[in-house]
Structure formats: C-alpha cells, structure tokens
Amino acid sequence: MNFKMIATAAALLAAGAANASINSFNGGTVAGNGSVVLVKLDSTGSTVQGLTVDLGVNYLDFANNGALAQAGTTIVWDFANNTITKNGALVTGVTNDWASQFATFAANSDAAEVKWAIASGSQKGTTVTGFLASGNPTPAQFTSQSATNTAGMNAITAGLIDSIVSKGTIGSADNGAYAMGSADTASYVGATTVYGATANVGWRNQIKWNTWLADGDVSAFTQLNATGTEALIANASFQLTGTTLTYTVTAVPEPTTLALALAGVAGLVVSRRRAAK
Numbered sequence: 126m127n128f129k130m131i132a133t134a135a136a137l138l139a140a141g142a143a144n145a146s147i148n149s150f151n152g153g154t155v156a157g158n159g160s161v162v163l164v165k166l167d168s169t170g171s172t173v174q175g176l177t178v179d180l181g182v183n184y185l186d187f188a189n190n191g192a193l194a195q196a197g198t199t200i201v202w203d204f205a206n207n208t209i210t211k212n213g214a215l216v217t218g219v220t221n222d223w224a225s226q227f228a229t230f231a232a233n234s235d236a237a238e239v240k241w242a243i244a245s246g247s248q249k250g251t252t253v254t255g256f257l258a259s260g261n262p263t264p265a266q267f268t269s270q271s272a273t274n275t276a277g278m279n280a281i282t283a284g285l286i287d288s289i290v291s292k293g294t295i296g297s298a299d300n301g302a303y304a305m306g307s308a309d310t311a312s313y314v315g316a317t318t319v320y321g322a323t324a325n326v327g328w329r330n331q332i333k334w335n336t337w338l339a340d341g342d343v344s345a346f347t348q349l350n351a352t353g354t355e356a357l358i359a360n361a362s363f364q365l366t367g368t369t370l371t372y373t374v375t376a377v378p379e380p381t382t383l384a385l386a387l388a389g390v391a392g393l394v395v396s397r398r399r400a401a402k
Contacts, residue, residue, distance in 0.1 A: 147179045147289075147290055148160040149286050149290075150256075150282040151279070152247070153250060154250070157249065157254070158183045158184050158247060159245045160180070161244070161245040162243070163242075163243055164176065164178070164243075165230060165234075167234035174233045174234040174304070175230075175305045176227070176302060176305070177289055177302065179295060179301055180202060180370075184245045187348070197374065197376055199211070199374075201371050201372075205224055222301045222302070226302035226303060226304040239339075243258070244328070245257040251279055256348075257346060257348055257358075258347050259345070259346060261345050262333065270332070270333050272351060273353070274332070275350065278331045284313050289313065340366060341365075341366050344362060358374075360374055360376070361373070
C-alpha cells in the first residue's frame with residue numbers, strides 16, 4: 126500500500142484492488158500501479174528459499190520522475206523492527222509486518238548464497254507499460270533492451286505477486302512479506318516463470334543485465350519502458366544491509382555550485398603548495 130493511504134475499503138474495491146495489501150503489477154482492464162517489492166533468493170545447492178517483501182510504495186512513485194524520484198529523498202526500511210522512516214520522520218498510519226517472515230527466511234537459507242533484487246511493474250492485461258528493476262547495467266547493457274524483452278516480463282507478475290497475495294503477512298498487513306520454501310518451487314522459488322533459467326539474471330531472462338545483488342551492495346534503479354527504452358531513476362540507489370534497506374536520491378549540484386566547489390578545491394591546493402615552500 127502506498128504511503129498516501131487510500132481512505133476507504135470502497136475506494137480500494139473501486140480501483141479493482143484484490144486486497145488492502147500488495148498491489149499486482151497487472152491492473153487487468155487498466156494499467157497497473159504495482160507494489161515495489163524486495164525479493165530475496167537462495168537457490169544454490171540443496172537450500173531453496175525465497176522471500177517477497179511489500180515496501181509500501183508503488184510503480185508510479187518512481188516512474189516518470191514520480192514523487193520519490195526527487196532529489197533529497199531518503200527512505201529507510203527497518204525490517205527487524207517493522208518501521209519505515211522517510212526523510213528522517215517515522216511513517217505512521219500503516220501496519221508493517223515483515224520481521225517474522227524475514228526471520229523465517231534467514232533460518233532456512235544460507236546467508237552466503239542469498240541474493241536480492243528490487244522490482245515493480247505496470248501492465249494492462251498482457252499489454253506492458255513498463256517495469257522497474259535493480260542492478261547496475263553497463264552502458265552497452267543499458268542500451269540493449271528491446272520492446273520484446275520488456276513485454277516478455279509480463280509473465281513474472283503471476284508468480285512474483287498474484288500467487289502469494291494470501292500467504293505470509295502479505296494479505297493481512299498493509300505492508301507484509303512472505304517467506305517460502307521448496308514447496309513453492311513450482312510457482313515461485315527458482316521457477317523459470319519468475320527468475321529465469323540463468324540464476325544470476327532471472328526475470329525470465331528478459332533483462333539484459335544482472336538484477337541480483339549481494340548483501341551490502343548498492344544498486345541503481347532503472348525504468349524499462351514498453352518501447353524497449355530504459356531510463357535510470359537519476360541519482361537514485363538502493364542498498365540492503367542485513368535487515369535494513371535504504372533508498373536515497375542524491376542532489377546534482379547546480380553548475381554554479383559545482384564551479385564554486387572546484388574553485389575552492391583549486392584554492393586549497395594552491396595554498397597548501399605555498400605553505401609547503
């Protein structure tokens with residue numbers, strides 16, 4: 126559920142939402158405004174575990190320079206304590222219930238094998254508007270996406286979101302989570318419909334770069350449009366460290382500010398040289 130809470134259950138039903146928690150990428154008869162989700166996976170060796178986490182924000186909050194793509198935005202999700210902090214202020218009025226599912230995933234996975242990713246999407250039936258994805262593409266990878274590949278990502282919606290809406294705390298909390306094991310393999314964990322045959326790429330191998338990261342890694346955030354074009358959510362990054370996820374959008378210095386900063390550095394260098402003589 127978005128930070129801007131929908132006031133009534135009637136409004137939810139009118140919008141076609143299946144429940145008051147996670148939002149599907151697929152809006153059915155309208156373009157979807159899917160929940161942005163953190164996913165974790167251990168698919169190496171005999172251990173097979175997955176985790177989906179509803180972050181309480183949505184596709185349109187980021188896409189097309191949405192409100193959360195603006196410079197100066199910082200959001201911290203503390204999954205162990207079930208809290209969200211935005212720009213230093215605690216977000217209230219929502220129920221976060223992640224801690225138990227995080228603990229279940231941690232207890233049944235090998236920390237050295239776990240990888241994570243961030244995703245969201247918008248589609249109308251089988252017609253794709255776009256997706257959001259983590260990862261740090263090279264310039265060549267960033268320009269190699271095609272409309273066909275982006276459209277092919279529509280098949281991840283059912284396995285990643287729609288098949289779990291009543292499981293874990295996903296269906297009972299505004300912002301919940303679901304930890305799953307080998308019993309969920311057919312629909313989620315390691316399934317080709319979600320992660321793809323290549324373990325380090327996934328998403329049905331429709332994205333041209335590795336979207337998966339290790340604990341502590343910093344990830345860019347990319348919008349993949351239906352036309353096949355890509356757009357970085359400028360200066361935005363995610364970092365997952367343990368049970369804390371941090372999202373930041375750094376400000377780009379104004380040209381005059383940058384010039385003054387460079388002049389200051391140059392002056393400092395000259396003064397140090399003079400002092401050294």
